[in-house]
Amino acid sequence: MTGTCEMKGFLSFLVLRLISKKAMSGDDIRSELEKRKGCRPSAGTIYPVLKELSSRGLIVEEKGGGRIKKYTITPTGQKELKVATRKFVAMFYDLKDEF
Template sequence: MNEECCPETPKCCDMRGLLSFHILWILSRKSMNGQEIAEELRKRKGAKPTAGTIYPALKELRNKGLVGMEKIGRATVYSLSEEGRKELQTACKYFCSVFGEIFHEYEEKS
């Protein structure tokens, strides 16, 4: 764990949340199968989400029409739909508006 980027995981407050948002963002760069997505999340968050986390989330995103899927061999490649791309923009805007201040303050100190 943690060899790529992640500092200590905080014990203080729960850092759950925004998984679907994060997945959409990852898929916006490149279509991937479930394990690849999980690996991307590990690089960023320091812990690889398990099958019980990742597949229900992908299923829900599919149900909402935000991602599509295509079976290739044993892999299922997920990709962002047009609808997903539009919604991701909205979500990014919202996210940056909500948390931007925390970011900027942190970067000033670095």
């Protein structure tokens, strides 16, 4: 997710994971994150992330009639997610007992 030695990019990672489970809109993601974190991320936080993931070809808009865009993960996204997840687990593996 990061490229260099950085801890940044966790939000992108999390969003990609959510989308990988099922197609979601920007607002769906905000709601899910609200459930998990207890506070609702701003629109100005989420849409740029979606845009970036999109520009990297990891997700695509699923044009489904209405004005609500649903995003789905691409094969490239799947691969990236796998790598990122592996890295994530390597980093935090000592947390496994906490789950």
